[in-house]
Amino acid sequence: MTATGDGQGRSYQYLLVEADGPVGIVRLNRPKVLNALCRALIEELADALGAFDRDPAIRCMVLTGNERAFAAGADIAEMAGKGLAEVTGDDLLGAWQRLWRIRKPVVAAVQGYCLGGGFELAMGCDLIVAGESAQFGQPEIKIGVIPGAGGTQRLTRVAGKYKAMEAVLTGRMIPAREAEAWGLVTKVVPDEQCLPEALRLARTIAGMPPLAVQMAKAAVLQAYETPLGAGLEFERRLFYSLFATEDQKEGMQAFLEKRSPQWKGR
Numbered sequence: 001m002t003a004t005g006d007g008q009g010r011s012y013q014y015l016l017v018e019a020d021g022p023v024g025i026v027r028l029n030r031p032k033v034l035n036a037l038c039r040a041l042i043e044e045l046a047d048a049l050g051a052f053d054r055d056p057a058i059r060c061m062v063l064t065g066n067e068r069a070f071a072a073g074a075d076i077a078e079m080a081g082k083g084l085a086e087v088t089g090d091d092l093l094g095a096w097q098r099l100w101r102i103r104k105p106v107v108a109a110v111q112g113y114c115l116g117g118g119f120e121l122a123m124g125c126d127l128i129v130a131g132e133s134a135q136f137g138q139p140e141i142k143i144g145v146i147p148g149a150g151g152t153q154r155l156t157r158v159a160g161k162y163k164a165m166e167a168v169l170t171g172r173m174i175p176a177r178e179a180e181a182w183g184l185v186t187k188v189v190p191d192e193q194c195l196p197e198a199l200r201l202a203r204t205i206a207g208m209p210p211l212a213v214q215m216a217k218a219a220v221l222q223a224y225e226t227p228l229g230a231g232l233e234f235e236r237r238l239f240y241s242l243f244a245t246e247d248q249k250e251g252m253q254a255f256l257e258k259r260s261p262q263w264k265g266r
């Protein structure tokens with residue numbers, strides 16, 4: 001992958017951004033501090049993913065770090081001196097909300113440390129491919145705080161109360177294979193296969209009809225938001241709405257005619 005700090009027509013201080021056909025690739029790029037997630041980095045990330053989300057040529061995204069770290073958490077140096085009035089007044093984590101509004105799927109490719117806000121960022125992605133070196137964890141308790149960008153909620157929903165309590169209350173690192181057993185990752189692969197496998201998955205998703213992909217993502221995420229009955233109703237409405245698209249006609253007709261479908265995104 002050839003990477004540049006100049007993706008989507010603008011340059012980033014903390015990211016390398018490029019498009020590989022229909023796949024937008026964002027690499028966190030603060031290697032000296034293990035990709036610690038300072039506020040400016042999160043704002044850049046929301047800008048970069050948002051630009052890909054709006055770009056009709058992009059169908060799926062991959063978010064990655066480097067071999068040593070996906071991200072070792074929010075930037076402790078940036079937070080250390082702040083008081084309550086500052087973090088609430090400045091809404092320290094406000095930019096994170098923009099990340100959760102991305103409509104196209106994002107595949108996280110994780111090697112090395114994936115801690116604190118880094119873990120929360122990965123859990124906010126839609127698929128997680130972990131290299132064998134990946135270490136997940138919520139170590140905030142060790143520095144006097146708790147997860148603040150979804151860790152107590154998303155981890156508990158995926159792994160259940162007892163696993164989440166252990167992770168959040170002890171801060172222990174969870175190796176890739178254990179995270180897989182907890183249901184926290186899509187798959188674990190050898191480290192050198194991590195990014196290639198994430199790209200392979202992203203290309204497969206990018207080959208699917210785009211409106212159905214976005215609705216599928218929205219429907220799965222709804223399972224986190226609502227009781228089952230409301231989620232089933234939401235899913236059924238989205239399913240019906242896809243019958244207003246040309247891609248539904250094309251997809252079903254192509255199956256019946258035993259040929260490959262041509263997606264129009266309409």
Ligand code: HXC
Nearest residue numbers: 032033034036072073074075076077113116117139148149
């Ligand atoms: C700022 C960080 C950092 C972080 C590492 N660094 N993590 N800087 N914020 N979260 C910096 C170190 O200070 C060091 O800088 C350099 O990166 C390399 O780290 P080392 O500690 O020297 O590496 P190593 O000994 O290999 O230890 C790796 C580590 C450790 C186990 C991951 O760095 C660590 O425990 N980091 C903090 C993890 C953490 O607590 N994360 C949660 C943050 S709170 P120098 O300049 O000394 O070389 C959080 C809240 C989320 O995420 C709330 C919502 C977003």
